[in-house]
Amino acid sequence: MLLRLCALIGLVFLSACATITTSPSQNLTVLTEPPGASCEIQRNSRHVAVVSPTPGTARIGKSVHDTTVTCTREAHLPAQATLTPEFQPVTLGNILIGGVVGLVVDVSTGAVSKYPETVQVTLIPASFPSPEDKAAYFAQRALEIRRATDLHLASIRQGCQGSDCDTRVAEAEAQRDRFLVQLEERRQQTL
Structure with missing residues (x-):
């Protein structure tokens, strides 16, 4: 016991x-x-x-x-x-x-x-004062996504060794593309 x-x-x-x-x-x-x-x-x-x-x-x-x-x-x-x-x-x-x-x-x-x-x-404004303001806002966001992805890709390529490098690069590029598609969907939802 x-x-x-x-x-x-x-x-x-x-x-x-x-x-x-x-x-x-x-x-x-x-x-x-x-x-x-x-x-x-x-x-x-x-x-x-x-x-x-x-x-x-x-x-x-x-x-x-x-x-x-x-x-x-x-x-x-x-x-x-x-x-x-x-x-x-x-x-x-x-x-x-x-x-x-x-x-x-x-x-x-x-x-x-x-x-x-x-x-x-990031919360996107529901409306913009003009079509030009809207276009400029979304162009800037797309540029930021591309720049962040470029930095991430450079980091992957610098520290990557072996066969999984291509996989990691492809995943980062696919994520960038998903973000850009989502951004375009959001652009269409705004006034």
Whole structure:
């Protein structure tokens, strides 16, 4: 009986060690262009937190699931960003401290994953004073997307070795193309 009690207490302490190297929650800073938006953070269609007004920071639980940040502001179209968690290799050290139980606790709490610490959401004006202003705004946004992609591609090519370079370049180019298509869709939604 005493042996079973000691084993049970040991399991409790081992699971408590599981998040020593990582926390099951993190701060997420939400920035918007323009500032002053209200942003709801959701995961699996459930409310997680609100940042209002932006810029601001919320404490969110980690998860292995995507998290969505939806922002609204008067006279602007709603905008959304999806945050995909990244695996934290440091959590594997919890196997040494907390054993398999520690790893199970980390997986169940989401501590094995981490979201980016900052998300930037751009809200597009719902209308423009003139067609020329609208054209200039969207041309500038498209230029910013292309410049950011060019910088990202240069970074990939500089630090990339091996066969996955082509894959990473293709993914970055495909992401740029998706952003440009989304920008065009937004342009058509504005006045």
